[in-house]
Amino acid sequence: MIQRPQTLFFLATIAICVMMMFSDTVFYTAENNVTKEKYNVEYDETEMIAADGTAKEANSPLVSFAAAIAVLSLVTLFSFKNRKLQTLLTSFNFLFILGLIVMMYMFSLNMDYFEGQDAARSHTFAALLPLALIFFNFLALRGIQKDERLVRSMDRLR
Secondary structure (H helix, E strand, O other): OOOOHHHHHHHHHHHHHHHHHHOOOEEEEEEEOOOOOEEEEEOOEEEEEEOOEEEEEEOHHHHHHHHHHHHHHHHHHOOOOOHHHHHHHHHHHHHHHHHHHHHHHHHOOOOOOOOOOOEEEEEOHHHHHHHHHHHHHHHHHHHHHHHHHHHHHHHHHO
């Protein structure tokens, strides 16, 4: 049913994904110590700040994975009558969250923005948002399994 606790967990997952897609949340910064050029990597775009101005580049794969997680969570939320399907979709959501984390790695640690020059690199607190997605997805899966156990125990008493 829709008033179950896992509904709140799916809504939290959707809210985090929407925030990642539409806000200017920086999760990785890199600054060249020589030229003072700076890169701010956000979930929706990479901002390059140089002495001559600012340029932006879209991070389409990150936005795609965040949107897929949000849509899959929404579909899972409304498939409450079929708990096996809900469990399956929640498990697939773990794979999409893992894909988001891999893409974050590709856009941060794996990219050499300054071609080997001396640079200061750091992650921000927003880099932990995918861990919150994993946590809420896990709690939702646990709630679904608890409901399944409850229904099976009621069937046994009849």
